[in-house]
Amino acid sequence: MMQLMNRVLQDNERPFPVLSLICSNYQLASERMHRPNLGKLFSLLSRSFEIQAMNVSVEDEKRPVFNRFLERMQESIQDDLKNNYAAGEKAAHAVRNRGVLRSVTWGKKVAAIQNSVIKRYIKSEGSLVQHDQQMYVCQACGFIGIGTETPDVCPVCKAPAIKFISLS
């Protein structure tokens, strides 16, 4: 099978982040299947490949400064919104793959929110999160929120508030 990994490597793209994420997915699945030791082994592999991915990325290019990085991030998000998410919605509709349709529907909303958070951060000159506020991320879909309190359910994927983790 190996379809995804083959393509990632054929196109000479970066394999280490992908290996890390395959393993973290399997870690999560193992924990949910009540196989904690298996989860730990996958977590070890996932972290090892994540560290390797970071070290390789540093060797590849000089780390961009923060502002330049945010600009590149916005370009990447906008490209996804314009091309990949639009194409994904169309193709998933065409073959009635509702799993992929779900993934791109959530992903598109989350990417748009990431873009808006970056825009607001730049506009506020870094003081986006007020003292009584926190920034939080939904662990189910990636939604980023800012506020004094979290909502009861995630506005993107409807996961309960227990899935939010605070960043500040």
Place this chain on the structure above:
Amino acid sequence: MFAARNGNLCTKDCLCLFICPTGATDTENGQIDREKCIDGCRLCVDACPSHAIYLVNERYPARKLLEAELSDILKNLLTSASDRWIGSLTTAKENASADEKSLLGALARSNRILAEDSIRESGYMVPEHGQLEDLVESGLLQKLYRSQFAQGDAGGIDVILNSILAALAQHRDAEEMYAALCVECGYISVNRELETCPHCGSSAMESLF
């Protein structure tokens, strides 16, 4: 199939204790005793007034293969989100203020979740569905790991993978084993305790189990 309890939903009405014929639901750690649980019995699942108990399967059916066109699109989404994930992590590591770190932390997590979702939809959801086995059999995963640790003993990766595949083949959890990770370079050491990483010399070795 064995029963498990979701502690976030359990309202401690204890009807599972009333009905369980083996006492498996009454434990000090809040989880159901798997050794005592009767395969597929589900009396506690049906008795629970707050739907806090469910059955966990040992075997999972194979998934339908993804259409090639969708696979390409998911690959593109995966690549851009994972670049944003690793980019946020590396940028945060260097000279970032507290506000910058917090933003980059949120962006790293959010993009990591997007990338993970694309991978799951590409068929990498359940470890025993065969994709991992194919990946290990092809030697690709080991080759990539070894490319980073050419000088030292890179055998740790094989021990970990063998342990994972053995567990998956038998539809059970893995055995406990000693393993440590160097959090500086990602080197994996198994079965012997090391003070410093043999690859990069760092003393930041974190052990598992």
